[in-house]
Amino acid sequence: MSRIQHTMSALAAKGQRALIPYITAGFPQPDITPSLMHHMVQGGADIIELGVPFSDPMADGPVIQQAGEQALRDGIGMTQVLAMVSSFRQTDDSTPVVLMGYANPIERYDLSHGKDAFVRDAKAAGVDGVLVVDYPPEECEAFAAALRAQDMDLIFLLAPTSTDARMALVGQLATGYVYYVSLKGVTGAGHLDTDAVAQMLPRIRKHISIPVGVGFGIRDADTACAVGAQADAVVIGSKIIQIAQTSPKDEVGTHVQAFLSGIKTALNTLGPR
Secondary structure, three states, rough: OOOOHHHHHHHHHHHOOEEEEEEEEOOOOOOOOOHHHHHHHHOOOOOOOEEEOOOOOOOOOOHHHHHHHHHHHOOOHHHHHHHHHHHHHHOOOOOOOEEOOHHHHHHHHHHHHOOHHHHHHHHHHHOEEEEEEEOOOHHHHHHHHHHHHHHOEEOOOOOOOOOHHHHHHHHHOOOEEEEEEEEOOOOOOOOOOOHHHHHHHHHHHOOOOOOEEOOOOOOOOOHHHHHHHOEEEEEEOHHHHHHHHHHHEEEEEEHHHHHHHHHHHHHHOOOOO
16 A cells, blocks of 8 residues: 555545645755755645646646756756655654656656666655646556556546546546646646535546546635535645745745644544545
């Protein structure tokens, strides 16, 4: 059982939702990420999604895209991201870490370091799951199998436009959790329709037996709880990036921790789903 599966099972047994915050690796300073990850855990993060910077992201809104561009300018690539996870693992061997990004950095890493080097080195660094926005399920059965062989999970996105056939295919390959994108558009959008989420999740669960997390457009405790009333996990990204960007350099971690603590406290007031 992977760390992600263990964490999700333990939370479900307590009737709690997982809080999954996202940050871009190497932002807002290239050396801050391991420390910031620890602050996130102290604030209540159950799983951390760590964004791998990429020059041409298709799903990132302006906030996360700008964070990625800055990280790239500061020299952050896959090698540096894996080193950050390894550093985090020196003092935290229980919090799951998911790398979220695009196919290009993974494939470039394998070209530079040898066939299947990414899976090998991600496992060695302490990565628990991978979410690749532009890997459709039809084309990554071998990648999913390679990750499963190392007790890592391949996490897929579903969207309001996903067909039943696509959900069924994802249900065959996905492990850990499925990430439902709650709206049409990019990260950071502010028009979350919680009623639409509530209507969509039962349809997803007809095809998906693993936990379902919901993200995009969640910015505060109220929207987190509205989503958490239906979902197994709540994912928050752009708001955290904004907090990190606007905080004094030596207070980034404490500000992010305080924000997440409020969200986690609110989520824990929800009863069993």
